[in-house]
Amino acid sequence: MGESWVEPLVSMALSAVGTVASGALSGAGGEMGRRTSERLCGLLSRARTEDGGAGTGSGDGEQQPTLPVTESEQLAATLRLMEVARRYPEFARDLAEWVREASWLAPRALPAVAHGASRPQMLPPATAVFTDREDVIEWITALLDDADPIPGAPTIAALTGPGGIGKTAVAVRCAYALRERFPDGVLFVDLAGASSGAALPPSDVLARFLERLGVPPAKVPGDEARQRDLYRDCMADRRMMVVLDNAHADAQVIPLLPASPGCLVLVTSRQRLGRLVAEHGAHPRILRPLSTADSVLLLRRVAGSERAAAPDAVVQAVARAAGGVPLALCTTGAGLAVREHLPWERVARQLSERIHGQGGDAVPSGSIDDPSGSADPVRHAQDVSYGELTPECAAFYRALAVWAWPTVTVMCAAQAADVKEDQARVLLEQLARVHLLEEVGEERYRFHDLARAHARELAMAEDGHGRMSAGVRRVAVAHLRCAAEADFRVMPLRWRLGAAYRGLVLPEDRDPADGKHALAELRRERENLAAVIRAADHHGFDDLVWQLCEAMWGLHLLLGFHAQWIDTHLLGVEAARRCAAEFGDRRAVGRMLVQLAFGYMGAGRADDAEEALAQAVGADEACGHHRGQASAVEALGLLHLKRWRYAEAQQCFEEAREILGRIRERDDGWEDLPRATALLEHHIGRAQTKQRHFEAALTRLNDALVRFRTLPDGRDAYNEGRVYMSLGELHLEAGDADLARVSLDKAVKAMETAGAGLQLADVFESRARCHRVSDRPAQAAEDLRTAAVHYEENGDRTGAERIRAELAEPEA
Known part of the structure; x- marks a missing residue:
């Protein structure tokens, strides 16, 4: 193979190495992503062998490559692959095939001209009273x-x-x-x-x-x-x-x-x-203030034509008092619109008193833009509108401002003000009508930040820190309850610590799509949940901070948002540590560190993830929490597995299994023990397969299979299928395509029973490889066509396109 054929691979290979390494840590790409990562490991191992045993990828002289995580490691790995490809045509062909396969893992932009392309229209509604500009x-x-x-x-x-x-x-x-x-x-x-x-x-x-x-x-x-x-x-x-x-x-x-x-x-x-x-x-x-003429026009538009006409001089006085600032004009006009008996003259007088510091009820105030408050027309208009509220609505207004919630829902408002939700709906609408709140969605509102600053200052003066803090706690407790219920519906089999999960059960007639609906609920409240965590942390509610983080596990694991994941869980770790020092649940520290580690993995920060997991192991060991310690050691093993450190991974899984053996009846984790042990047996078998210890791996995988079939609460078809898939890989790597195909036949049945559509697609794709190795092109093509159908039916358009491209290759 000539040099001209190899050179174009350089940039493509570097991009592929980066994509695969990132996906290996985060789990992106599923089974196909894992296999592509392991094929890269194989190529780097071959490159080391061809080079006479020199170090690869990691740059630290190890005999086996490790996942290249940093940009410098990825560049070094790519240059090593290209160097060997230039000298060995067969290696170059294998590398080119791997690059082609890995390119499908990269997130693909959908051109605007493509069929089905998204043309988002994300604009919020425009105001109907827009004036000038x-x-x-x-x-x-x-x-x-x-x-x-x-x-x-x-x-x-x-x-x-x-x-x-x-x-x-x-x-x-x-x-x-x-x-x-x-x-x-x-x-x-x-x-x-x-x-x-x-x-x-x-x-x-x-x-x-x-x-x-x-x-x-x-x-x-x-x-x-x-x-x-x-x-x-x-x-x-x-x-x-x-x-x-x-x-x-x-x-x-x-x-x-x-x-x-x-x-x-x-x-x-x-x-x-x-x-x-x-x-x-x-x-x-x-942008400058509106002219007096445009201010008058905006005021009249907001106040509405139903009001009795007012002398131009009075309306102009109100407009001048509002300083030509649209928010002040809209707030003032909205107050006039909803109080038809409120005279323009009274509003003009109230604004004048505010401006000149007259009137015993004047509230000293400032703003972000004018700290002195002496000429803040927005604040003056808000003071006037606030003064016209009923005592009940005024208290409600203040209560909503205890924290900068991204949006205010009915539940949030009711808890903040300690009122019933029906009452909260009425009061929210009252505040929206006078322009102290803005409705941004169905039963979802938002403060202008100046209005929230106004309400918060009043709350601090009239209610005090104690009432405000109590409101934050009620909001946090309500969000924790809802988030835990939704998270439980998303991932019901996961073991949990937080008290919010106690007593939760799934209905027998549960809708198969309920988990997806629950995940959508969590996603809708994602930004509010993060704000609740920050508010609870600010007010010292450590018990709620870490439990809220635990309740966002399903959301973050399945949908990402890694920046928020890491930021909130750093707070969760510190909150759990403070709780542990003050008679709280010491087990929470390890739990938070494990969840933080997975956030680091998703963001490609492997070393940070390893450090967090090491701390988690130590924290759980220190408090004697065997289930948590085993989980942390298992997670560390999974990280090693992702980074191709197979011997270290096996050691972690075996250590985790030994820790599980210390759990006694009535200990935390006892009921979860059979399934946890079965999972570890599967992990050990996978790690042994990657080290080519096929006989030992076969024993472990068969043991895992038996354990999943005999779980006390019934067999686990999904994980049975996963073990059969691992057995298929083992036999294929050992050179026995027929035995691999037998295992994958059983995996098909298990995944059909479990209703796992994407995994079923992957099984058919794996079985197609067995057919190719056995020189059965027709059967391979049939399995690939079936895999494409399952990818399409389960929303993985890229997977379907990749399979169809593979089917078309022999004809090209």
């Missing part, structure tokens, strides 16, 4: 018309100004006015940038955007760099608008910029985004 639309239109497209550079418009000046309303109005120019869709996100603590991390936003662009959640990379690369792939050659509202800083925005000249990016922020302008060519524009 037509000059901003004209300005952005001129930017688009006059722009000389630069490859890789979108048009960026940055709207800045103080809180309440109407930046969001302007951006949304402009987006609706211009969206016909962007046929591939509109992405929108509120970056929650009023403070650095509340601001959304780019990784969370990228994950959300990628899903709306057609990337399945399971295919979204765990680390921000790969998310950003995939996002730009998805946006390439598209004509889309991206609205990034309420940015805190340049660093929050820059990773979200597409690299397509056909895109428009609208950014709003209270801050001047200097890097965005200097380095990315953003066009800045500062």
Whole structure:
């Protein structure tokens, strides 16, 4: 094979090594991803042999390669593979085949022109009372018309100004006015940038955007760099608008910029985004207050035509008092709209008293934009609206502001204010009518951050820390209860510690799709749950912090969101440690560390994961929690297995099995013991297979099979199928394709019984390999066609495409 054939493989091989290594740690790609990783291990081992035993991949002189995790390790591994490929044609062919197979694991962008391509329309509703700002639309239109497209550079418009000046309303109005120019869709996100603590991390936003662009959640990379690369792939050659509202800083925005000249990016922020302008060519524009004439027009629109006409001079006085700030004008107008007997003159007088510090009920206040509070029209308008609330509604308003919840649900509001949900619904609607809350979805509301700051300041003055803290605890307890119930429905077989899981049972007539519905419920509340964890941590409710983290296990394990996973679980670890020092559940420390470790794995941080698991082992050993210690040692073994450290993995699994043997009746984990032991036997057999200890592995796998068949609560068809799949791999690696096929025949029946569609597809794909080895091309093709059908039926479009491409190869 000539040099010209090999050279194009270099960049493709480097990309494939990175994709496979990342997927091996996170579990992305399922069984196909695992096999592709193990094939890479085999290629690197062959490269070492061909090179006369020199070290590979890890760069540390080990005789066996380890998974190349860092960029430098991946580059070294790729260069070693290419060096050997240049000298050995057969190795080059095998490498090219592996690269082709691995390329299917990379998350694939769906072009806008493709059939079924996603064209998201994520804009929130525009306000019906929008006034003025037509000059901003004209300005952005001129930017688009006059722009000389630069490859890789979108048009960026940055709207800045103080809180309440109407930046969001302007951006949304402009987006609706211009969206016909962007046929591939509109992405929108509120970056929650009023403070650095509340601001959304780019990784969370990228994950959300990628899903709306057609990337399945399971295919979204765990680390921000790969998310950003995939996002730009998805946006390439598209004509889309991206609205990034309420940015805190340049660093929050820059990773979200597409690299397509056909895109428009609208950014709003209270801050001047200097890097965005200097380095990315953003066009800045500062929004100013409305003129008095436009302020009067907006006031009259919001107040409504049903009100009796008022003298122009009085309305102008109200408009001037609102300072031309749209939020103040809307708040004032909404109060007039819902109180038809409230005279304009009274509102003008109240605002004047606030401005000039008159009236015994004036509330000293400041704002983010004017700390002195002496000329804050938004605060003055809010003070007036608050003064018109009933005592019950005023207390409710204050209670909602105990924390910066991303959205306020009926449940959250009821718990925060300690009222019934029916009452909370009525009060939420009252606050929305006077513009102190905004309805953003069905029974879902949001504060403008200035309104929340106003309500929180009142709460601190009138209710005190004790009542506010009690409200946070009620909200946290309610969210924990709901999250634990949903998590239990998602993964009912997992052992748990938290008291919130006690007594939970599944109904006998459970809907087969109930787990998916529960996962969707958790996903809808994901950002609120993270906020609840931070609020509980801030108020010192350590017992709730770690239990909330435990209740988000199914959500994070199945859907990712690794930045949030790691951030919340770091809080969970520290909360569990404080609990352990204060007579709390000492077992929680190990539990939190294990869950944190899996978050690190998903983000590609293997060393951090290993350190967390080592700490978990020590924590569980120190408190004598055998079930937790075994689980932590098992997880460490699984990490070693993913990193190709097969002997270390086997040692961990055997140690975990020995620890399980210390559990006695009535000890924690006793009921889970038979299934846990069966899983470990399976793990040991897999590790032995990878070390080519086939006879010992066969014994272990057969033992695991018997154990799964004889579980006290009934046989586990799914895990029986998994063991049969491992037996198939063992026999195939040992060179006996016929015995492999017999095992895979049984795996087919087991997965059909378990209803595991994706795993069934993988079994048929594995059996096709047996047929090819045995020179049965017709049977291999038939199994591949069946596998493609199962992938398609179970939502894995990429898997189906990969199989069909493989079927088409002999004809090419």
